[in-house]
Amino acid sequence: MNKNRPVNLDISTIKLPAPALVSILHRISGVVLFAVVALLLCMLDSSLESEQGFQKVADFFTSVPAKLLLWASLAALIYHLIAGVRHLLMDIGLGESLEGGRRGAVIVLVLSVVLILLAGVLVW
DSSP states (O other), rough: OOSOOOOOOOGGOOOOOOHHHHHHHHHHHHHHHHHHHHHHHHHHHHHOOOHHHHHHHHHHSSHHHHHHHHHHHHHHHHHHHHHHHHHOOOTTTTSHHHHHHHHHEEEEEEEHHHHHHHHHHHHH
């Protein structure tokens, strides 16, 4: 093996295949969901402490930053769910070929974008 071959270390020029992108985004969305659940549990605790706490949380959810946070949370949930279903389908043998993996990844990306946009319409 030639150890003197050139190595491309510029991440911006590396093009990931669709299945790799779907896999990485699935992991990222899982981490985001973990953080969101912690935040929502804190808000639930605050809303259950008193009437003022409930009103504070209710007022927060009417603000623009809260709607953006809610939309981002829904986006992570939608994407994670769709990508998870793809993984379950692959576990039973569907889409395991190279072409099937590519098609499944593209379907996950397209379906996620459509549903995330619909969620944005519902939030706003």
